Amino acid sequence: GGIITQTPKFLIGQEGQKLTLKCQQNFNHDTMYWYRQDSGKGLRLIYYSITENDLQKGDLSEGYDASREKKSSFSLTVTSAQKNEMAVFLCASSIEGDTQYFGPGTRLLVL
Amino acid sequence: GEQVEQLPSSLIVQEGASVLINCSYTDSASVYFPWYKQEPGKRLQFIIDIRSNMERKQNQRLTLLFDKKTKHLSLHITATQPGDSAIYFCSAISSGSWQLIFGSGTQLTVMP
Numbered sequence: 098g099g100i101i102t103q104t105p106k107f108l109i110g111q112e113g114q115k116l117t118l119k120c121q122q123n124f125n126h127d128t129m130y131w132y133r134q135d136s137g138k139g140l141r142l143i144y145y146s147i148t149e150n151d152l153q154k155g156d157l158s159e160g161y162d163a164s165r166e167k168k169s170s171f172s173l174t175v176t177s178a179q180k181n182e183m184a185v186f187l188c189a190s191s192i193e194g195d196t197q198y199f200g201p202g203t204r205l206l207v208l
Numbered sequence: 209g210e211q212v213e214q215l216p217s218s219l220i221v222q223e224g225a226s227v228l229i230n231c232s233y234t235d236s237a238s239v240y241f242p243w244y245k246q247e248p249g250k251r252l253q254f255i256i257d258i259r260s261n262m263e264r265k266q267n268q269r270l271t272l273l274f275d276k277k278t279k280h281l282s283l284h285i286t287a288t289q290p291g292d293s294a295i296y297f298c299s300a301i302s303s304g305s306w307q308l309i310f311g312s313g314t315q316l317t318v319m320p
Contacts, residue, residue, distance in 0.1 A: 101251075128306055139212070139297060139310035140252075147306060155307060156209075187252065194306045196242050199252040 099124035101200035103188050108205045112180040118173045118203045120188030129171040130189040130197065133157055140187060146171055147193075175205070182207040210235035212300050214311030222319050225288055229314045231281040231298035238300040241274065241281055242308070247294040255296075256283070288318045 101122045110116045122129065128147050132140040132155075142155030144163035152163055162174040171188060183206050189197040211234045219227055231241075242257040258265045258272045258281070265272045271284040281298060295313045 130306075130308075139214075139299075139312045140308075141310075142307055145306055153306070189252075191306075194240065194301050194304075194308075196254050196257060197308060198254065199244075201251045 103200040110178045116175040122190040126190035131173045132187045134185040178207040210309040212311040218315040220317045229283040237302040
């Protein structure tokens, strides 16, 4: 089996700050994803990447950048954190469009 | 684009009861429907899936029914236990797409 790790576990930022979240997987999956989970809502896709150096926008990409430097890692950057923003960011990986496996999440709070 | 609606948003039952979680989708090109469970403080965990060429799939106490005509799925959990308490998410993906669309989740609480 494999595992997905996300760092940091908790992220506290200031309004306007650029914040970077990291994700690593050892499943050897080609495709990786970043989702945002807000309380009372489902997961919404921010970015995904079907192979190294590929980037595809999801429905929620505005305000975010992503980077897939190598197959095992996928980074997400909040370009300008919004005051009072609070959400959980989930990373996932899969073989093409098949079952996705999720990381534990990064909890973001912007003061 | 695809939309996935999930009902109810919350359920509270006594241990041993059966529950039904319903999910409907809009895109007739959707072909794969994985379901996930999220326990408090834990990561999303894949629990069961079904493809559009099937009508029913069972995994122990979980039964997933799929109706392609009505674009409807239902997850039946029997003999519930307190350990089943979690948020359950249905999702859908279209043929040739990598984008999984999630429902808003059902918060299940099983009282001992």
